[in-house]
Amino acid sequence: xxxxxxxxxxxxxxxxxxxxxxxxxxxxxxxxxxxxxxxxxxxxxxxxxxxxxxxxxxxxxxxxxxxxxxxxxxxxxxxxxxxxxxxxxxxxxxxxxxxxxxxxxxxxxxxxxxxxxxxxxxxxxxxxxxxxxxxxxxxxxxxxxxxxxxxxxxxxxxxxxxxxxxxxxxxxxxxxxxxxxxxxxxxxxxxxxxxxxxxxxxxxxxxxxxxxxxxxxxxxxxxxxxxxxxxxxxxxxxxxxxxxxxxxxxxxxxxxxxxxxxxxxxxxxxxxxxxxxxxxxxxxxxxxxxxxxxxxxxxxxx
Amino acid sequence: xxxxxxxxxxxxxxxxxxxxxxxxxxxxxxxxxxxxxxxxxxxxxxxxxxxxxxxxxxxxxxxxxxxxxxxxxxxxxxxxxxxxxxxxxxxxxxxxxxxxxxxxxxxxxxxxxxxxxxxxxxxxxxxxxxxxxxxxxxxxxxxxxxxxxxxxxxxxxxxxxxxxxxxxxxxxxxxxxxxxxxxxxxxxxxxxxxxxxxxxxxxxxxxxxxxxxxxxxxxxxxxxxxxxxxxxxxxxxxxxxxxxxxxxxxxxxxxxxxxxxxxxxxxxxxxxxxxxxxxxxxxxxxxxxxxxxxxxxxxxxxxxxxxxxxx
Ligand code: SF4
Ligand code: SF4
Ligand code: SF4
Ligand code: SF4
Numbered sequence: 001x002x003x004x005x006x007x008x009x010x011x012x013x014x015x016x017x018x019x020x021x022x023x024x025x026x027x028x029x030x031x032x033x034x035x036x037x038x039x040x041x042x043x044x045x046x047x048x049x050x051x052x053x054x055x056x057x058x059x060x061x062x063x064x065x066x067x068x069x070x071x072x073x074x075x076x077x078x079x080x081x082x083x084x085x086x087x088x089x090x091x092x093x094x095x096x097x098x099x100x101x102x103x104x105x106x107x108x109x110x111x112x113x114x115x116x117x118x119x120x121x122x123x124x125x126x127x128x129x130x131x132x133x134x135x136x137x138x139x140x141x142x143x144x145x146x147x148x149x150x151x152x153x154x155x156x157x158x159x160x161x162x163x164x165x166x167x168x169x170x171x172x173x174x175x176x177x178x179x180x181x182x183x184x185x186x187x188x189x190x191x192x193x194x195x196x197x198x199x200x201x202x203x204x205x206x207x208x209x210x211x212x213x214x215x216x217x218x219x220x221x222x223x224x225x226x227x228x229x230x231x232x233x234x235x236x237x238x239x240x241x242x243x244x245x246x247x248x249x250x251x252x253x254x255x256x257x258x259x260x261x262x263x264x265x266x267x268x269x270x271x272x273x274x275x276x277x278x279x280x281x282x283x284x285x286x287x288x289x290x291x292x293x294x295x296x297x298x299x300x301x302x
Numbered sequence: 303x304x305x306x307x308x309x310x311x312x313x314x315x316x317x318x319x320x321x322x323x324x325x326x327x328x329x330x331x332x333x334x335x336x337x338x339x340x341x342x343x344x345x346x347x348x349x350x351x352x353x354x355x356x357x358x359x360x361x362x363x364x365x366x367x368x369x370x371x372x373x374x375x376x377x378x379x380x381x382x383x384x385x386x387x388x389x390x391x392x393x394x395x396x397x398x399x400x401x402x403x404x405x406x407x408x409x410x411x412x413x414x415x416x417x418x419x420x421x422x423x424x425x426x427x428x429x430x431x432x433x434x435x436x437x438x439x440x441x442x443x444x445x446x447x448x449x450x451x452x453x454x455x456x457x458x459x460x461x462x463x464x465x466x467x468x469x470x471x472x473x474x475x476x477x478x479x480x481x482x483x484x485x486x487x488x489x490x491x492x493x494x495x496x497x498x499x500x501x502x503x504x505x506x507x508x509x510x511x512x513x514x515x516x517x518x519x520x521x522x523x524x525x526x527x528x529x530x531x532x533x534x535x536x537x538x539x540x541x542x543x544x545x546x547x548x549x550x551x552x553x554x555x556x557x558x559x560x561x562x563x564x565x566x567x568x569x570x571x572x573x574x575x576x577x578x579x580x581x582x583x584x585x586x587x588x589x590x591x592x593x594x595x596x597x598x599x600x601x602x603x604x605x606x607x608x609x610x611x612x613x
Binding site: 008009010011012015037039040042045046059060078080081100101102103104107108151153154156157158159160163184185186187188189190192193196208209210213214217220221224225238239240263267271 | 311312313314315318340342343345348349367394396397398412414415417418419420421424425457459460462464465492493494495496497498499500517518519521522525526528529532546547550573576579580582
């Protein structure tokens with residue numbers, strides 16, 4: 001089963017909840033946690049994992065051969081990113097930073113002056129939790145691997161890094177019972193790319209007018225993507241829970257779990273410790289029973 | 303006019319809280335324009351007590367393009383050696399937006415992933431693919447009860463191009479700034495360091511980095527600093543919720559000192575900040591006791607900015 005943890009707004013607790021849930025679920029399942037917030041991935045900090053680069057992520061970067069160029073300017077015409085600078089009677093110049101690697105210019109250049117080069121735009125990492133609070137025996141009990149994408153600073157085509165991370169995770173999927181994906185904030189292309197093909201999306205929100213506003217945005221997106229969705233209300237006891245309950249009703253998406261606001265949770269988070277909380281345990285149990293249920297259905301179909 | 307961008311990398315570090323309170327304080331003696339550059343999940347107007355319906359007007363933005371497939375044209379080449387079997391479009395799309403549908407023997411486009419680059423259009427030998435302009439967002443201008451205008455945007459759900467929407471917001475905000483002869487423009491950036499954030503930072507005069515004393519926020523902050531350095535923009539920091547981890551706060555302060563990043567101020571951890579948000583009031587309005595904190599941040603900020611060249 002593939003579950004995404006998302007939520008529109010930043011700071012509602014996606015990473016806190018993803019990591020806590022991952023630890024909880026990994027007690028009895030082989031769990032792959034994917035941090036798809038490639039702009040600012042921090043699950044590995046929260047889980048104090050090792051950090052091993054597994055591979056670079058590349059994007060296409062046109063390579064220019066002056067000898068073949070006839071200065072026709074077609075490449076500059078098709079480039080939607082204005083990454084090709086063309087001054088009259090001069091050779092075109094490609095601004096690496098601006099190029100999104102779409103390859104349009106290559107397709108249009110008839111003289112073969114452009115060929116396919118590449119640049120590194122990020123990397124995929126993996127790591128295992130090294131929480132100091134655990135004894136070896138306890139560590140053995142958990143069956144958790146974290147993989148995450150990290151884009152290079154200044155890169156604008158982050159969704160390519162998300163795609164590469166997702167593909168890498170998919171290749172490992174058969175070794176795991178459950179894949180949990182922690183997405184970036186917002187509703188843009190990165191978040192969309194991260195959630196492709198998941199079986200369930202959990203939208204994390206908090207009971208404030210801002211929380212409600214952003215929840216409705218992400219619910220709209222999930223509806224367009226036709227993904228089964230449930231809501232997690234974080235810090236449910238501060239603010240006004242009615243706001244979220246109304247949004248839940250109006251959008252016909254139920255609340256799967258509520259997690260209280262506790263200074264202890266915040267403190268743990270600030271020390272870089274994952275949160276253990278009975279409500280997260282409950283959430284994990286609910287998800288596991290869903291997982292088993294679906295497993296059985298799969299069995300029956302066979 | 304000087305443009306100040308509020309940035310943090312990590313979401314929820316307190317960007318909007320700071321941007322709102324700073325704007326209110328600055329607006330007392332200066333003309334300012336506030337811009338919410340988080341087109342994905344805009345909140346600054348809400349924090350300033352302004353609902354979408356309170357805006358003067360909303361207009362749609364057409365800055366995006368998406369590809370459209372004509373099945374007939376595509377099929378017409380079934381026996382053409384140039385494309386049939388080669389699926390040029392699938393190969394051309396670097397964004398995995400086109401997959402091959404075995405049953406229909408047609409390409410299938412995932413509109414959510416299409417960024418409108420046009421590569422497939424160029425690759426297709428039959429002209430079966432064409433780019434169409436799409437409305438991908440909206441732009442609104444509102445007047446806050448604190449006397450300054452705010453420009454806010456909203457990316458249409460499922461559309462791409464938040465960077466382009468941010469550019470539009472900035473163009474509009476600059477026009478308004480010119481009209482009212484503003485002294486400052488305050489940009490509240492999105493979370494992360496991707497294209498919408500780059501669109502906010504690029505061409506700013508000054509960046510305020512908001513962080514909190516947690517290892518995760520610190521990690522994200524360092525990436526945000528790299529971005530600011532990349533564009534060579536002077537910056538300063540504000541440490542939010544310092545009360546939750548004093549040791550780590552000291553660690554942050556050391557880091558800023560070593561890296562010669564001035565710290566404009568510390569904001570304590572206080573549940574009243576949450577209440578201010580819930581009540582849709584900027585912190586300095588909700589709780590008078592917060593004013594000295596933000597006043598100091600503002601004064602330090604203005605002092606630091608004296609020394610930067612004006613473009
Ligand atoms: S690959 Fe695309 S973005 Fe890059 S220069 Fe060519 S057309 Fe422009
Ligand atoms: S399209 Fe090719 S030949 Fe024409 S200007 Fe560009 S690189 Fe030169
Ligand atoms: S326009 Fe670009 S992103 Fe969209 S489908 Fe074609 S190649 Fe892919
Ligand atoms: S390249 Fe054109 S003709 Fe070929 S499969 Fe794609 S749309 Fe059809």
